[in-house]
Amino acid sequence: MSADTERTSGGSSLPDSQPVIEFRHAGYRLPNGRALLHDLNLAVQGGETLVLLGRSGAGKSTALKLINRMLEPSEGAVLVEGRSTLEGDPIELRRRIGYVIQEVGLFPHFTVEQNISLVPRLERWPEERVRSRVGELLQLVGLSAAEFLHRYPHQLSGGQRQRVGVARALAADPPILLMDEPFGALDPLTRAEVQAEFQDLQRRLKKTIVIVTHHVAEALLLGDRIGVIDAGALVGLYTPKDFMSATEPVTAAYISNVRMLEKMEGPG
Amino acid sequence: MNLLEYFARHHREILQATLEHVWLVGIAMLLAVAVGVPLGVLVARRPWLAKPILGGANIAETIPSLALFGFLLPVPWLGDRADRLAIAALALYALLPIIRNTAAGITGVDAAIRDAARGMGMTERQILLQVELPLSFSTMLAGIRVATVLTVGIATIAAAVGAGGLGEFIFRGLAMVNNQLILAGAIPAALLALIADFLLGVCERRLQPARS
Numbered sequence: 001m002s003a004d005t006e007r008t009s010g011g012s013s014l015p016d017s018q019p020v021i022e023f024r025h026a027g028y029r030l031p032n033g034r035a036l037l038h039d040l041n042l043a044v045q046g047g048e049t050l051v052l053l054g055r056s057g058a059g060k061s062t063a064l065k066l067i068n069r070m071l072e073p074s075e076g077a078v079l080v081e082g083r084s085t086l087e088g089d090p091i092e093l094r095r096r097i098g099y100v101i102q103e104v105g106l107f108p109h110f111t112v113e114q115n116i117s118l119v120p121r122l123e124r125w126p127e128e129r130v131r132s133r134v135g136e137l138l139q140l141v142g143l144s145a146a147e148f149l150h151r152y153p154h155q156l157s158g159g160q161r162q163r164v165g166v167a168r169a170l171a172a173d174p175p176i177l178l179m180d181e182p183f184g185a186l187d188p189l190t191r192a193e194v195q196a197e198f199q200d201l202q203r204r205l206k207k208t209i210v211i212v213t214h215h216v217a218e219a220l221l222l223g224d225r226i227g228v229i230d231a232g233a234l235v236g237l238y239t240p241k242d243f244m245s246a247t248e249p250v251t252a253a254y255i256s257n258v259r260m261l262e263k264m265e266g267p268g
Numbered sequence: 269m270n271l272l273e274y275f276a277r278h279h280r281e282i283l284q285a286t287l288e289h290v291w292l293v294g295i296a297m298l299l300a301v302a303v304g305v306p307l308g309v310l311v312a313r314r315p316w317l318a319k320p321i322l323g324g325a326n327i328a329e330t331i332p333s334l335a336l337f338g339f340l341l342p343v344p345w346l347g348d349r350a351d352r353l354a355i356a357a358l359a360l361y362a363l364l365p366i367i368r369n370t371a372a373g374i375t376g377v378d379a380a381i382r383d384a385a386r387g388m389g390m391t392e393r394q395i396l397l398q399v400e401l402p403l404s405f406s407t408m409l410a411g412i413r414v415a416t417v418l419t420v421g422i423a424t425i426a427a428a429v430g431a432g433g434l435g436e437f438i439f440r441g442l443a444m445v446n447n448q449l450i451l452a453g454a455i456p457a458a459l460l461a462l463i464a465d466f467l468l469g470v471c472e473r474r475l476q477p478a479r480s
Contacts (some may be wrong), residue, residue: 058393094389105384109402119388168388178387 002167018082019043020208021067025076028062036062037232039076046175049202049209053216053254059232060212064178067210068097080176095119098169100205102181105165106153106197112138112164113149120173137167142197159190166198169204179211183218197220216254217261219243228254274448282437286456290421291462292351296358297416304363304415305408308370309396316363319372325364333422336360338431355422361422362415367412373404382400405475420461424453434460466469 005077007122021044029035037059044050052060063070068092079223085093090158100147109115113134117168120130139144152159169177182198183191199222219226220240228236230250238246244255275282307325311318331339336357342348346356379401385395401408438451440446462478 024373070387071381091389091391094387097387098385099387101380101384103378103379103380105378105387107385107399107403118390122388122390144337158373228270 013173018048020048020077020081021210022079022100023063023066023076024079026063026066026073026078026184028066028071029074030060035232039228040234042234042237044208044210044228046208048204049211049224051211051213051219051226052220052229053213053226054229054250056213058229060229061180063229064129064180064210064212064233067176068094068099070094087198095123096174096176098171098174098177100165100169100177100179100182104186106161106168110152111149111152112143112156115153115164116171118168125173133171137170140170140201141167143167144265156191161188161196162186162194163197166261170207175208177207177209179209179212182211183215184213192219197223216258220258271448271451274452276292278452282434282452282456283435285432285453288431289420289423289435289457289460291424292354292358292431292433293416293419293464296355296419296423297362297412298435299355299359300362300415301412303359304366304368304411307363308367308408309374309401311371312341312365312374312400320371321367321418322364322371325367328360329364333357333361333425334428336423341429347453349427350430351432353429354426354433358419358423358426366408366410367411369414370404370408373407377403377405383444404469406472408477409468409472413465413472415462415463416468420457420464424457 011060021042023040023042027035027038040063042050042063052063052228054060062071066073067080067085069085072086078095080097089168107118110118116137117135120133125133134149137144138148142164143145143160148156148160148164153164156164162185166182169179171190186194195218202222210220211218223240226238226240226243227234227246228238228251236248236251237247238251243251244258246252246255299309311321328336337353340357343353343417346353356378374396380401382395383404385399420470423433424435424438426433427439432459436455438450438457441449441453
């Protein structure tokens with residue numbers, strides 16, 4: 001790991017015109033030949049939050065995993081900060097990309113402190129800097145250090161685990177954050193709470209974020225743009241405003257779903 | 269002469285044999301862990317190696333112990349010394365539960381945890397050493413526990429090739445049709461097995477990963 005990698009907050013000194021993440025005719029097929037994703041063309045700008053919306057198995061998680069090279073594209077290319085993900089070391093790439101998954105994936109044998117400091121420790125930060133960073137992060141996600149530092153994941157509620165998961169992903173201040181169904185395992189009330197907090201975090205941190213979800217409401221709430229993925233293809237790309245007037249059939253199905261919920265929510 | 273008197277009179281020899289026994293089992297177990305854990309990791313990592321490795325360990329397990337000691341006798345370096353031979357045979361027996369449990373422990377680690385570890389940029393080696401192995405400790409230890417208890421029993425047969433241990437009393441007792449002599453070997457051996465089982469059981473519970 002070179003010492004001079006950009007670690008400045010916000011990340012890139014790239015011109016605004018160049019997307020931070022770019023899919024160029026990217027596709028992924030399983031070894032047995034079945035395509036999970038094909039011909040994806042998509043660019044995510046710096047500081048933008050893109051939500052990929054779709055059913056389970058539509059290929060949205062596959063798209064996400066192409067970004068941090070958990071999977072490698074079988075066709076086309078995926079570029080992160082202008083470089084193909086296949087160039088260079090995957091470990092180095094992943095350390096610069098925060099990653100949050102549905103089950104959070106906190107290490108059960110690590111305390112909150114150890115979980116959050118994982119990447120800084122892998123990057124061999126001096127101990128003092130690690131400690132102050134952990135405190136900073138806990139504060140950022142709204143957990144008291146005194147109370148939570150030495151707890152284990154099983155001693156946390158679902159919402160607290162989720163917050164620790166986000167803190168862990170942000171630990172080394174990566175310019176990019178990938179989130180796979182990040183709030184999927186939470187009950188509706190906690191989810192709303194954590195989503196609101198996250199919205200606030202988004203505004204303050206200005207990261208480039210890609211979120212995968214199957215919740216329309218979540219997509220509308222958190223996304224600057226929403227990409228609808230169906231059967232391995234991108235079928236539409238909208239701002240939340242445009243989304244509600246889209247005519248594409250899969251998107252329209254989502255809209256009618258939202259409308260139905262609105263109707264149930266009461267008269268008027 | 270009753271049993272207690274016999275034990276009192278021969279306590280020095282019994283103690284000596286017990287120590288020999290512990291030594292045989294201890295060295296054999298160290299060897300088995302040193303070989304079995306890496307093999308278990310290999311089985312978990314390379315599923316195509318599971319069949320040959322587990323198959324091999326399984327075959328070793330099915331050879332009657334007396335025959336295994338006999339088989340190893342003509343092996344050049346091993347056959348030179350009785351204790352060497354006994355330790356090798358005992359380690360071979362202990363291998364299967366250790367390999368199997370190590371592999372089971374590692375493949376049993378939640379896929380989400382492995383996924384998160386990979387996504388955060390841990391190397392394969394870091395994932396193994398910092399995540400998978402620590403989370404597998406209690407399963408591994410359960411295998412080591414089974415293997416140890418098994419080995420304490422089988423080690424009595426090591427006396428047949430002159431490796432000493434508590435089997436000496438048992439074989440002598442059988443030859444002389446002397447029950448007291450047999451019990452002088454069998455009782456300490458049984459106690460050893462119980463003690464090992466208890467101590468390793470305590471460790472196993474201590475290392476139980478917290479459920480999330």
